[in-house]
Amino acid sequence: xxxxxxxxxxxxxxxxxxxxxxxxxxxxxxxxxxKRKNKSEDFWALRDVTFNIEQGQSVGIIxxxxxxxxxxxxxxxxxxxxxxxxxxxxxRMASLLEVGTGFHPELxxxxxxxxxxxxxxxxxSDIKKNFEAIVDFSGVEKxxxxxxxxxxxxxxxxxxxxxxxxxxxxxxxxxxxxxxGDAEFQKKCIGKMEDVSKNEGRTVLxxxxxxAAVKSLCSSAVVLEKGTVKLVDxxxxxxxxxxxxxxxxxxxxxxxxxxxxxxxxxxxxxxxSKGKPSEEPLIENEEIELETQIxxxxxxxxxYHLTYHLYNELGEAMFSFWHKDVNLRKGSxxxxxxxxxxFFNTGxxxxxxxxxKNKTEVMYKETDxxxxxxxxxxxxxxxxxxxxxxxxxxxxxxxxxxx
Amino acid sequence: MEYEIKPKNKLSLGLDELWQFRELFxxxxxxxxxxxxxxxxxxxxWAVLQPAAMTALFTLSFGHLIGQSYQLNxxxxxxxxxxxxxxxxxxxxLSSSANSMITNSxxxxxxxxxxxxxxxxxxxxxxxxxxxxFVIFIPxxxxxxxxxxxxxxxxxxxxxxxxxxxxxxxxxxLAAANIKYRDFRYxxxxxxxxxxxxxxxxxxxxxxxxxxxEFLMLLNPMSAPIxxxxxxxxxxxxxxxxxxxxxxxxFCLLLIGIYYFRKTESYFADLV
Numbered sequence: 001x002x003x004x005x006x007x008x009x010x011x012x013x014x015x016x017x018x019x020x021x022x023x024x025x026x027x028x029x030x031x032x033x034x035k036r037k038n039k040s041e042d043f044w045a046l047r048d049v050t051f052n053i054e055q056g057q058s059v060g061i062i063x064x065x066x067x068x069x070x071x072x073x074x075x076x077x078x079x080x081x082x083x084x085x086x087x088x089x090x091x092r093m094a095s096l097l098e099v100g101t102g103f104h105p106e107l108x109x110x111x112x113x114x115x116x117x118x119x120x121x122x123x124x125s126d127i128k129k130n131f132e133a134i135v136d137f138s139g140v141e142k143x144x145x146x147x148x149x150x151x152x153x154x155x156x157x158x159x160x161x162x163x164x165x166x167x168x169x170x171x172x173x174x175x176x177x178x179x180x181g182d183a184e185f186q187k188k189c190i191g192k193m194e195d196v197s198k199n200e201g202r203t204v205l206x207x208x209x210x211x212a213a214v215k216s217l218c219s220s221a222v223v224l225e226k227g228t229v230k231l232v233d234x235x236x237x238x239x240x241x242x243x244x245x246x247x248x249x250x251x252x253x254x255x256x257x258x259x260x261x262x263x264x265x266x267x268x269x270x271x272x273s274k275g276k277p278s279e280e281p282l283i284e285n286e287e288i289e290l291e292t293q294i295x296x297x298x299x300x301x302x303x304y305h306l307t308y309h310l311y312n313e314l315g316e317a318m319f320s321f322w323h324k325d326v327n328l329r330k331g332s333x334x335x336x337x338x339x340x341x342x343f344f345n346t347g348x349x350x351x352x353x354x355x356x357k358n359k360t361e362v363m364y365k366e367t368d369x370x371x372x373x374x375x376x377x378x379x380x381x382x383x384x385x386x387x388x389x390x391x392x393x394x395x396x397x398x399x400x401x402x403x
Numbered sequence: 404m405e406y407e408i409k410p411k412n413k414l415s416l417g418l419d420e421l422w423q424f425r426e427l428f429x430x431x432x433x434x435x436x437x438x439x440x441x442x443x444x445x446x447x448x449w450a451v452l453q454p455a456a457m458t459a460l461f462t463l464s465f466g467h468l469i470g471q472s473y474q475l476n477x478x479x480x481x482x483x484x485x486x487x488x489x490x491x492x493x494x495x496x497l498s499s500s501a502n503s504m505i506t507n508s509x510x511x512x513x514x515x516x517x518x519x520x521x522x523x524x525x526x527x528x529x530x531x532x533x534x535x536x537f538v539i540f541i542p543x544x545x546x547x548x549x550x551x552x553x554x555x556x557x558x559x560x561x562x563x564x565x566x567x568x569x570x571x572x573x574x575x576x577l578a579a580a581n582i583k584y585r586d587f588r589y590x591x592x593x594x595x596x597x598x599x600x601x602x603x604x605x606x607x608x609x610x611x612x613x614x615x616x617e618f619l620m621l622l623n624p625m626s627a628p629i630x631x632x633x634x635x636x637x638x639x640x641x642x643x644x645x646x647x648x649x650x651x652x653x654f655c656l657l658l659i660g661i662y663y664f665r666k667t668e669s670y671f672a673d674l675v
Contacts, residue, residue, distance in 0.1 A: 076408070077515050078408055079515050080672045080673050081408070081409070081670075082409065087407065087408040088407050089405070089406055089408065101509075101514050102510050104434060104438060106441040107434065107437060107438065111434075111437065118426055119510065120514070121516070123426060147441075
C-alpha cells in the first residue's frame with residue numbers, strides 16, 4: 001500500500017525585508033521616498049524536507065523553536081504553499097493548529113459549535129448528528145445558549161476540543177494543543193487522541209514540546225533542525241536524539257589543573273541514567289547515578305569527606321547529602337551515589353561540591369559545579385502529561401490497614 | 404481520494420472547491436449578521452434606520468431645492484431612499500469586505516478554506532440588510548402614491564445583481580490589496596464618501612453640465628443599478644449609454660477583483 005502522506009523535497013522560503021538603519025539624513029529619507037530599496041534577504045524556513053507517513057501511524061514532529069515545525073504544519077494544512085516540492089495526500093486532512101478556530105465571543109456555545117465545525121470542514125448534517133455527543137463531551141450543556149464571552153477560558157477550551165474530537169478525517173494534524181488546559185482536560189485530550197490513532201486507525205501528525213506526550217502517543221517521530229529533517233526513527237530514539245541536542249547543559253564535567261590542590265585532585269563529575277552513558281538524557285523514571293572521581297595524594301585522605309548541596313532552578317537549596325557509609329581512600333576514588341527511580345521531578349538542578357576537612361573545615365567549595373536536566377519518561381496513557389509541582393517525587397511505602 | 408499540495412502556478416477559479424465549502428458561505432454570513440446586531444436594542448432595525456435617517460436628513464436639507472430644480476418623476480424622499488438602499492449595498496458591502504481578510508486574520512492563519520468565502524460573505528451581509536430596508540421601502544413608495552411597474556420583476560433583481568457585482572469586484576480587490584498595503588484601510592472611507600457625490604443617490608444624473616462630472620457618473624458602476632431600480636417604479640426614460648458604460652465597468656471590476664484575489668490569495672497567511 002502506498003503511504004497516506006508523501007512529503008517530497010518540500011522547501012519554504014520567506015523574504016526578509018531589512019529596513020535601512022543607522023545613518024539617516026534628510027536627503028536619504030527624501031531620496032528613499034522615490035527609490036525602492038531592495039534590501040531583502042531569503043530565509044529558508046524549510047529545506048528539502050522529505051519523509052513518508054503510513055496509514056494509521058501516529059508521528060510526532062519535534063524540534064526546537066524555529067526548527068520549522070509550524071511552517072511544515074502550515075504547508076500540510078494548505079494555509080501557505082510550499083516554495084518548492086510537493087506533498088501527496090491520500091486522505092482527507094483536518095488540521096488543528098489551534099482549538100476553537102473561528103470561535104466568536106458574541107455567539108452562543110451552540111452557535112459556536114456550528115461555526116467551528118463548519119470551519120473545520122464538517123457539514124451541517126455531520127454536526128447535527130454529533131451535536132449531542134459534542135455537548136456531552138464538552139460538559140457545558142448548561143451554558144449552551146450563553147454567549148461565549150461569558151465562558152471561563154477552561155470552558156471555551158473544552159467546548160473547542162469537543163468539536164475537534166468529532167472530526168472524521170483520515171489524517172489529523174495537531175499542533176501543541178496540550179500546552180493549555182488543566183489536568184483533567186489534558187487527560188481527556190490525550191485519551192481521545194490515543195483512541196483516534198490506536199483504535200480507529202487514523203493517521204495523526206502531532207507537534208509538541210511535551211516529550212512525555214510525544215512518547216506516549218506516537219510510534220515514530222521526525223526531528224527537525226533548522227528547517228531540515230535530522231532523523232526519522234522510533235519515538236524513543238528520536239526523542240533522545242532531540243534532547244541530547246537540545247540541552248546544552250552537560251551531565252559530565254572533566255576538570256583541569258585548576259582543581260589540582262595540594263592534598264587532592266578533582267578529576268571528573270558526571271551523572272547518567274543507570275546503565276547508560278552520560279551523553280544520554282537523564283530520565284525521571286530511571287535510576288540516576290552521580291559519579292565523582294577524586295584522587296587523594298597523601299595520607300590526609302582520612303580527614304576528608306565530600307558534601308554536596310543540591311539546588312533547584314530557582315536557586316533554592318533542596319537538600320545536602322554526603323557519602324555516609326563509604327570511606328575515601330588514598331589514590332583514586334570513584335564514588336557513586338544512586339538516586340532511586342522517580343526521585344527527581346523533571347527540571348534543571350545545580351550541584352555544589354564541598355571538600356571538607358575534619359567534618360568542619362571547608363577546604364574547597366565550588367558553587368554550581370555541575371548542572372543537569374531531568375527529562376520526562378514515558379507515562380501510562382490517560383495520566384497527566386504535564387509537570388507535577390515540586391522538585392522531588394519520592395516513592396513512599398503505603399498500606400491500607402483494616403480497622 | 405488523492406491530492407497534491409505544491410507551489411502555486413496555475414490560476415483557476417476553483418469553483419469545485421467553492422462548491423465543496425458552500426456551507427461556509429452560509430455560516431460566515433450568518434455569523435456576521437448575528438454579530439453585527441448583537442447587543443443592540445433595535446437589532447436588525449438598524450439596517451432600515453440608517454438609510455431612513457439619511458433620507459430624512461437630505462430631504463430636510465436639499466429636498467426642496469432639488470425637487471424644484473429637476474425633473475425627478477417622483478417625490479424627493481422616494482428618490483433619496485431608493486438611492487440610499489441600493490447605495491448601501493455598495494458602501495457597507497465594500498467597507499466590510501475590504502477589511503474582512505484583516506478582521507478574520509486569526510482564522511486565515513490557522514485553517515484552510517477557499518479565501519474567497521470571507522469577502523463574498525461580507526457582501527452577502529449587506530444584501531440581507533438591503534432586503535430589510537426594501538421591506539420598509541415598499542410602504543414608503545405607496546405612501547407617496549408611486550407603485551412598481553411589472554418590469555420591476557426584472558429590473559429590481561437585475562439592479563441588485565449589478566450592485567453586487569461591482570461590490571464583489573472592488574471588494575475582492577481591496578481585500579487582497581489591504582493585506583499587503585494597509586493604506587487602503589484609510590483611503591476607503593474617504594473614497595466611499597467621495598463616490599457618493601459622483602453617484603445619482605441624492606441628486607439626479609443630469610445635475611450639471613460639467614463634462615468631467617458627467618463622465619464620472621457614466622463610469623460609476625453604481626449608476627446603472629440605481630437608475631434601473633428607480634425605473635422600476637417611474638416612467639423616466641433610461642439612458643442607454645449610461646447603462647452600457649456603467650455595466651461594463653461593473654464587469655471589469657468583477658474580473659479584475661477575482662483575478663487579483665486569486666492571484667495573491669495563497670500568500671495571505673504569510674502576509675496578514
